[in-house]
Amino acid sequence: MKVLIVDDEPLARERLASLLIEAGAEVIGEASDGRAAVEAVAALHPDIVLLDIRMPVMDGLEAARHIANLDSPPAMIFCTAYDEHALAAFDASAIDYLVKPVRLERLRTALERAKRFHTTAIEKVAETASTQRARSHLCARVRGNLVLVPIGDIQYLLAEDKYVVVHTGKGEVLIEEALKTLETEFGERFVRIHRNCLVARDRMSGLVRGADGAIFVKIEGTDATLEISRRNLPALRKLVRTL
Amino acid sequence: MAPGPTPATRDGTAPPYWLPDFCSAQVLFAVMIVAELLTVVILIAPSDETRAFLPRLTTTSVFVQWLALVSAVCLCKLRPQLERLKPWLGVAAAYVLMLVVTILGSALVFTLDQQLNLNLTLPPQFEARFIGRNTALCALIGAALLRYFYVFEQWRARIRAEGKARFDALQARIRPHFLFNSMNTIASLIPLRPTEAEHAIENLADLFRAALGNDAAQSTLGEELDLVRRYLDIEKLRLGDRLDVKFDVDALPASMALPALLLQPLIENAVYHGIQQLPDGGTVTIDGKRADGRIEIVIRNPRPLEHSRLAGRHGMALANTRARIEYHFGRRGTLDIDAGADFFACTVKIPDESRPDESADR
Numbered sequence: 183m184k185v186l187i188v189d190d191e192p193l194a195r196e197r198l199a200s201l202l203i204e205a206g207a208e209v210i211g212e213a214s215d216g217r218a219a220v221e222a223v224a225a226l227h228p229d230i231v232l233l234d235i236r237m238p239v240m241d242g243l244e245a246a247r248h249i250a251n252l253d254s255p256p257a258m259i260f261c262t263a264y265d266e267h268a269l270a271a272f273d274a275s276a277i278d279y280l281v282k283p284v285r286l287e288r289l290r291t292a293l294e295r296a297k298r299f300h301t302t303a304i305e306k307v308a309e310t311a312s313t314q315r316a317r318s319h320l321c322a323r324v325r326g327n328l329v330l331v332p333i334g335d336i337q338y339l340l341a342e343d344k345y346v347v348v349h350t351g352k353g354e355v356l357i358e359e360a361l362k363t364l365e366t367e368f369g370e371r372f373v374r375i376h377r378n379c380l381v382a383r384d385r386m387s388g389l390v391r392g393a394d395g396a397i398f399v400k401i402e403g404t405d406a407t408l409e410i411s412r413r414n415l416p417a418l419r420k421l422v423r424t425l
Numbered sequence: 426m427a428p429g430p431t432p433a434t435r436d437g438t439a440p441p442y443w444l445p446d447f448c449s450a451q452v453l454f455a456v457m458i459v460a461e462l463l464t465v466v467i468l469i470a471p472s473d474e475t476r477a478f479l480p481r482l483t484t485t486s487v488f489v490q491w492l493a494l495v496s497a498v499c500l501c502k503l504r505p506q507l508e509r510l511k512p513w514l515g516v517a518a519a520y521v522l523m524l525v526v527t528i529l530g531s532a533l534v535f536t537l538d539q540q541l542n543l544n545l546t547l548p549p550q551f552e553a554r555f556i557g558r559n560t561a562l563c564a565l566i567g568a569a570l571l572r573y574f575y576v577f578e579q580w581r582a583r584i585r586a587e588g589k590a591r592f593d594a595l596q597a598r599i600r601p602h603f604l605f606n607s608m609n610t611i612a613s614l615i616p617l618r619p620t621e622a623e624h625a626i627e628n629l630a631d632l633f634r635a636a637l638g639n640d641a642a643q644s645t646l647g648e649e650l651d652l653v654r655r656y657l658d659i660e661k662l663r664l665g666d667r668l669d670v671k672f673d674v675d676a677l678p679a680s681m682a683l684p685a686l687l688l689q690p691l692i693e694n695a696v697y698h699g700i701q702q703l704p705d706g707g708t709v710t711i712d713g714k715r716a717d718g719r720i721e722i723v724i725r726n727p728r729p730l731e732h733s734r735l736a737g738r739h740g741m742a743l744a745n746t747r748a749r750i751e752y753h754f755g756r757r758g759t760l761d762i763d764a765g766a767d768f769f770a771c772t773v774k775i776p777d778e779s780r781p782d783e784s785a786d787r
Contacts, residue, residue: 192665197613215704238704238729263605282605283612334730
């Protein structure tokens with residue numbers, strides 16, 4: 183049984199590793215934050231992931247959401263130092279979680295039971311637990327490889343057919359999500375300027391008028407200009423003035 | 426305003442007193458005012474009296490005040506005994522006491538008046554009427570007064586209890602996360618580095634001794650800074666080289682009295698919302714200085730840019746600390762926040778209450 187340990191505390195990882203060896207599992211890797219965990223799962227294909235909840239960069243709940251979306255995702259067991267309400271709300275039959283310091287017997291049962299919990303259930307649970315908060319990263323796949331895009335890097339999101347193109351300063355990736363749900367989730371960060379476009383508020387550098395009278399948004403540090411629909415114009419003028 | 430509460434009531438555990446402290450100046454004054462008002466009421470009521478108002482006011486005042494004060498002094502002296510009775514029995518006893526004082530006082534004054542022939546009361550054949558009238562007045566006014574005191578004392582007891590509850594609610598708390606994370610760290614250390622595990626347990630014990638102790642027990646600034654160091658030592662074990670700490674508190678007077686765990690929650694915030702959220706960690710700085718009769722302590726930490734979702738508990742710890750500072754130092758204590766995009770700083774300013782002869786030994 184190949185296990186990946188995810189925890190931001192070196193001592194906590196160390197202890198889990200020795201317990202896992204004692205329980206007869208094979209530790210194939212360690213990660214110190216949620217983002218590294220998602221990448222490690224994609225690269226190492228573990229059978230089970232032990233996921234800490236509170237971690238920098240990306241927390242365990244969000245990491246679980248991304249991991250559950252991968253092809254043939256591993257079983258996941260949450261580890262937490264203290265029963266947070268996020269976990270208390272979980273349906274006990276849907277997922278398993280361990281409290282720290284973890285007991286060896288408890289770890290053994292968790293490893294045995296892990297197979298029985300469906301990742302779809304975990305995804306659902308993690309999603310419910312983290313719906314109050316927006317994700318910190320978007321997960322995309324480029325030629326089969328996993329790419330995690332920090333929300334802070336995104337300049338604008340452009341809908342094309344059934345995809346959304348995520349534009350960062352460094353390039354663009356496709357994600358299979360609806361612009362509408364992204365707008366709801368990240369409403370604080372992005373503003374809609376057109377039926378097919380969301381722009382990061384802090385990346386707008388100004389408005390320009392095109393030759394045919396249409397108004398465009400300029401994006402900081404790029405040559406990109408994005409057309410504003412007539413409907414969104416009044417709200418945007420107001421926003422740009424306050425920027 | 427109110428007479429000083431006895432030690433038994435200060436902690437809110439004693440049953441509410443139904444009888445005020447009649448020996449206190451405030452209550453005596455209130456009794457005298459009520460007695461004087463009663464006198465005026467008696468005098469302006471229609472009667473067949475023929476003497477002038479002022480002389481009557483003087484003699485009646487002296488008489489009523491005398492009765493009231495004798496009653497008050499008796500109640501004051503008998504208060505410990507009365508308090509031991511059941512409340513209803515105590516009230517009845519106090520009431521009877523007042524009536525007895527009035528009856529005996531009236532009888533005495535009437536007899537004296539007759540003997541000295543001053544004609545201040547009533548003709549000799551009306552002794553029973555004089556005593557009876559005074560007793561009836563005392564019975565009515567006394568009942569109202571005891572009732573008033575009872576209600577007033579209950580109200581004061583409730584106010585005290587509420588104040589205590591508010592104060593308790595403000596008691597500094599260490600996050601449960603911290604306890605369980607520390608336990609986990611210690612469990613990891615035992616097989617690897619037992620000496621460090623032992624040291625961590627000692628530190629943890631000190632912290633929880635302070636957290637579970639009585640908040641009213643005053644600690645000192647030096648002890649508080651020691652607690653902060655112990656807390657940070659434990660967190661350093663847990664977070665490894667992600668946590669760096671810079672202390673510059675040599676200027677602070679270590680022996681100045683300070684409520685326990687006033688600073689620690691702010692440091693805990695700095696670690697919990699700052700350092701722990703950064704993959705590469707950072708440095709918590711604690712700077713202390715004295716200026717213009719004030720002590721200023723600045724706690725500063727870096728934090729991730731994406732911090733919008735860290736509100737809740739953070740704000741609570743800050744509000745709690747601010748309330749405690751206000752509670753202890755009044756308007757002279759403040760907690761200021763300077764929140765930047767990638768850093769967070771809070772400044773505690775409290776009056777420098779160290780005695781001038783104290784050396785800044787820390």
